[in-house]
Amino acid sequence: GNSVTQMEGPVTLSEEAFLTINCTYTATGYPSLFWYVQYPGEGLQLLLKATKADDKGSNKGFEATYRKETTSFHLEKGSVQVSDSAVYFCVTGSSYKLIFGSGTRLLVRP
Amino acid sequence: NAGVTQTPKFQVLKTGQSMTLQCAQDMNHNSMYWYRQDPGMGLRLIYYSASEGTTDKGEVPNGYNVSRLNKREFSLRLESAAPSQTSVYFCASSALSGGAQETQYFGPGTRLLVL
Numbered sequence: 001g002n003s004v005t006q007m008e009g010p011v012t013l014s015e016e017a018f019l020t021i022n023c024t025y026t027a028t029g030y031p032s033l034f035w036y037v038q039y040p041g042e043g044l045q046l047l048l049k050a051t052k053a054d055d056k057g058s059n060k061g062f063e064a065t066y067r068k069e070t071t072s073f074h075l076e077k078g079s080v081q082v083s084d085s086a087v088y089f090c091v092t093g094s095s096y097k098l099i100f101g102s103g104t105r106l107l108v109r110p
Numbered sequence: 111n112a113g114v115t116q117t118p119k120f121q122v123l124k125t126g127q128s129m130t131l132q133c134a135q136d137m138n139h140n141s142m143y144w145y146r147q148d149p150g151m152g153l154r155l156i157y158y159s160a161s162e163g164t165t166d167k168g169e170v171p172n173g174y175n176v177s178r179l180n181k182r183e184f185s186l187r188l189e190s191a192a193p194s195q196t197s198v199y200f201c202a203s204s205a206l207s208g209g210a211q212e213t214q215y216f217g218p219g220t221r222l223l224v225l
Contacts, residue, residue, distance in 0.1 A: 100152035
């Protein structure tokens with residue numbers, strides 16, 4: 001079945017540093033790919049999504065491109081802020097459900 | 111517009127006790143979901159409901175039952191709690207009939223501790 005693998009955390013960065021969180025997927029068909037974010041003490045919320053190959057999702061300065069040739073959907077941000085500290089989940093879909101990666105905790109220090 | 115709400119926020123149970131977790135959404139969504147989140151494992155689907163009156167098992171349904179009371183409400187019941195059910199439970203909803211393309215909207219979670 002479909003699955004995602006994302007880099008383990010925690011990832012600790014200084015404010016204004018460049019962020020990459022790697023995510024690779026296995027899938028039959030062409031499911032959408034998502035990044036969800038969970039801020040401390042809150043539920044998950046959609047950060048961005050891409051529905052087909054070569055699509056780029058973007059939101060709040062974060063970007064990710066659906067790469068079919070490398071089966072990847074890496075999350076990037078050019079300059080992180082302390083407020084970006086959260087857990088980030090790479091997610092794919094399979095028929096009726098979403099399939100979540102294990103999450104990557106990001107800690108941004110001032 | 112409250113989105114997805116869950117009650118309670120935190121609960122402690124003894125092994126063998128029962129309880130019901132409540133979830134409601136005010137977005138007129140068709141599909142609703144229950145997940146559990148355990149450390150280092152992401153979220154796993156327990157049950158889902160693609161429309162009012164239907165429910166289906168997800169990845170980890172054992173030990174749980176659900177009820178889609180109406181379009182707004184989807185409850186999760188633990189009949190006889192076990193320590194292995196200690197987890198954070200999230201309810202979610204999506205607009206249409208569910209599936210790999212839809213965005214899901216999550217509640218704030220219920221933290222459950224079973225002693």
